[in-house]
Every structure is written in C-alpha cells, then in structure tokens.
Amino acid sequence: MTLVRRSAAFTAVPVLVVAELYAIFSRGTPWWGEWNWSVDWANGATILLGPLVAGCAAFDVSTWRGSRVRGLLRSVPRGALSSVLLTAANAAVGCAVQLGGLAIVLVMNLIVGAGGLPDLRTVPLALLMLLASASVGAGVGLALPALFAAPSSVVVLFAGTYLASGGTVPPYLRVGGSTGSLLGLTWNPVLALVVAAGLVLAVVAVAGALVLSDSPVRPRVARLVLALGSAGFAATYVVLSVGPSDRLQRTSAVISYECRGERPRVCLAEQTSRRLEPLAQALHEAARPLRQVGVPLVDRYRQVVPGRALARDAGPLFIESEALNRSPSPAPVAAYLTTPAGCPQYTGSTPPPQALFDAQRLLQQWILLRTGAEPLAAFAAEPGHVWLSRTTAAQADWIRRTYGQLLSCDLDAVALPPGVE
Numbered sequence: 001m002t003l004v005r006r007s008a009a010f011t012a013v014p015v016l017v018v019a020e021l022y023a024i025f026s027r028g029t030p031w032w033g034e035w036n037w038s039v040d041w042a043n044g045a046t047i048l049l050g051p052l053v054a055g056c057a058a059f060d061v062s063t064w065r066g067s068r069v070r071g072l073l074r075s076v077p078r079g080a081l082s083s084v085l086l087t088a089a090n091a092a093v094g095c096a097v098q099l100g101g102l103a104i105v106l107v108m109n110l111i112v113g114a115g116g117l118p119d120l121r122t123v124p125l126a127l128l129m130l131l132a133s134a135s136v137g138a139g140v141g142l143a144l145p146a147l148f149a150a151p152s153s154v155v156v157l158f159a160g161t162y163l164a165s166g167g168t169v170p171p172y173l174r175v176g177g178s179t180g181s182l183l184g185l186t187w188n189p190v191l192a193l194v195v196a197a198g199l200v201l202a203v204v205a206v207a208g209a210l211v212l213s214d215s216p217v218r219p220r221v222a223r224l225v226l227a228l229g230s231a232g233f234a235a236t237y238v239v240l241s242v243g244p245s246d247r248l249q250r251t252s253a254v255i256s257y258e259c260r261g262e263r264p265r266v267c268l269a270e271q272t273s274r275r276l277e278p279l280a281q282a283l284h285e286a287a288r289p290l291r292q293v294g295v296p297l298v299d300r301y302r303q304v305v306p307g308r309a310l311a312r313d314a315g316p317l318f319i320e321s322e323a324l325n326r327s328p329s330p331a332p333v334a335a336y337l338t339t340p341a342g343c344p345q346y347t348g349s350t351p352p353p354q355a356l357f358d359a360q361r362l363l364q365q366w367i368l369l370r371t372g373a374e375p376l377a378a379f380a381a382e383p384g385h386v387w388l389s390r391t392t393a394a395q396a397d398w399i400r401r402t403y404g405q406l407l408s409c410d411l412d413a414v415a416l417p418p419g420v421e
Helices: 002-006 013-025 035-043 046-064 067-075 079-111 123-143 146-165 190-212 219-242 276-286 288-292 330-337 354-370 392-407
Strands: 185-187 248-250 257-260 265-269 300-303 315-317
Touching (some): 002 079, 013 046, 035 079, 046 079, 046 123, 123 146, 123 190, 190 219, 257 300, 265 276, 276 288, 276 330, 288 354, 288 392, 330 354, 354 392
Parallel strands (some): 265 300
8 A cells, every 4th residue: 555655646646537537528428328338438448547557657667766776676575576566556546546437437327227237347357458558657667767758658558549449450458438339239258358468568568678677587587478478469469450359249138128108109228218208208299290190100119229120010219329318309209200110121232212211301390390399491491391381281191191101111102292302
C-alpha cells in the first residue's frame, strides 16, 4: 500500500478519473439501459486509461532506477524487484479507477431497470490490459530517462490503439468500446488472445529494456525471455492478422422477449427493453388513424435481432442502436406501422420494388398527419402533398388495400395512389 500511495498513478488519480469519465460519457449515453453494451463501453475506457497508466509506470520505474537510488535499491531486500512492484502499484491504481467507472455504468443501468443481467466475463480482461499497459510503460522506463520515458510510453500506447482501431495493426490493446448494441452478439474467444498478445508485448518491452540496461538480471536470462517473448508476439500477430480478430460474434443463445400493450402488442428483447412501455404506448397511439379507417392491424410487433429470421406473423421492429434507449419519436414509430409483417423479401437477395418504399413513405406521412405529429405544411415538397390534403374518406380505400398487401407480403402489388408519382 505504501508503494501504491507513492506511485505516480496515485498522484495522478484526478487526471485518470477525468480520462475515465471522458471516455465513458464524451459520446453520450446510447448504451444506457443495455447491460452488455454498457459493460463493453466501460471496458473501452482502457483505450484512454491504459496509455496514461503506462506513462505513470514509466515515470516511476525510470525515476527509481536513477543514479541516486540505484545503489540503495541493490542493497535492500527485494530491491531488484522494485520495477515489478512499481508496475503493479501503478496498474492497481488504474484498475481501481477502471472498476469505479464500471460501477457508475452498472448503477446507472440498475436505476433505470435494465432488462436481464450483465455479463461481466470481459471485466478481468480489461484489468489485465491495464496491467499490460503498465508493463509496457515499465519497459520504456527501464530504457529511457524519466524526462522522456513517460511521454514516450503514452505516445506509443496511444499510437497502438489508434492504429488498431483503423485495422492497420491487430487490435492488441482494445477490449471494448462497441458503438452499437450487443443484441444477438457475444464476445469472441479471440478477445482472450488479444489480451494475451498485450501481455506478451509487455514481456518483450521489459525484457528488451533489461537487455539494453545495466540490470541486475542476468543478461543471458533477459535475452532468453526477449527471444521467447518476441516469438510469442510474432505468433499472435500472425494469428490475429490472418484469422478473425473481431471482438464480437453472433450468438445462438435463446433471446427472451418482454411484451406490452394491446393490438398491436409490442415485444422487445429483454436486454434492450428499457423503453418498452413508452414505445408500446406510442405505437398504439400512432395506430389510431389506421383503426379509424378499418385497417385490420397485425397482432404484435417484435424487435428484429441481427442474424435471426424475421417472424412472419409479427411486424418487424428494425430499431437502430442509437434509438434503443431513447424515448420513441413519432417518425420512426409511424414507419414501424408501415411494415406489419416480416416478409422474406425484406431480407432476400433481391430488394423489393421501389414502389413499395414510396408507398410506405406516403403511408408514414399520412399517419404523422392524422395523429397531429406533423402539419400538412411539413409535406409541402413531397410528391404526395395533394393526396395528403384530401379527406380521410377519399384516402381510406388506398390505405386499406395497401395495408392488406403489406400484411400478406404481396409487395409487388403495392402501388402509389393515382396521381401520385
């Protein structure tokens, strides 16, 4: 604990906390309400936190190995382990900050009643990545004076994560930060290899620095560790470069749904059900004009899970990640109503005819107009403006016929009303 309190990372805790919170909240909170997305997003804070922890470890190791304390360290018990202990101390502080950020994210999801339970299997991997970052920093600290060691290690780690994000190099230091929902996905076992590669990289950095410095470690041992570590790093590079390196993969696990509302009933996957109640209310209200003209509404709408087949007897809810945990907006809700069945044409190799999409857009505008969500003037530049200005009685036949075609998946028969192009 004494070393932890005397570590550079402990002194820099305010900076580390700011970096952690910036990484979590700088792009908003689209993950708020989905456990697994939130955990992955919190893990992504290591992209910023790791380089800073590396810089702290580099500063401490380089300073403590300076000429003023080098002799003292060699004369006291465990003095030769000073670099290891300093690395562990800085990594411990970084891990504490990381766990604090994760705790904030989990409490936020608990407050809003996120569905299901969080999967925390990747949290230890994020902590190991911070240890790897600190070890890389220690390696730099062994090789360079303190004035250059800290900024150099920060730059090296940041450059590594930047190049990894662009696919220039394998994702050695990336264990989180997904920008989309994890519904229908799970973590790929290759993530463990990514962490292993990071740890091997740390071993290579430390061993290489020991070979170059006047370390008390036997040069022959350091060279052997450097050779073995370099071979291991080369192997992981080849595997991650040639094979699949995606952190996420599709899951075959059963998806649990929660449903609310009445005709249409709305069903969302349990893990993304934060906005189920308001969405069910919004969809029921938006369907009011359709009920008024005698449209036989589909019984339920069900959220589409990536990689899963559409339900033929339910309207598919194609909800984008950025809208999952937000209050429903009138326009997308009206758009949901224009797709009352999971027709195979929507996901087939041949796209449906353009007339279908034009008709769905006109139907969406009609719903927005009849519910009062948009005034007629909002559609002044639309091809269907004149048709939208007609009475409901003059529009009802086309509405009923088109909805019936959409419901029966007779999509090739869908056409715009006469006079609308």
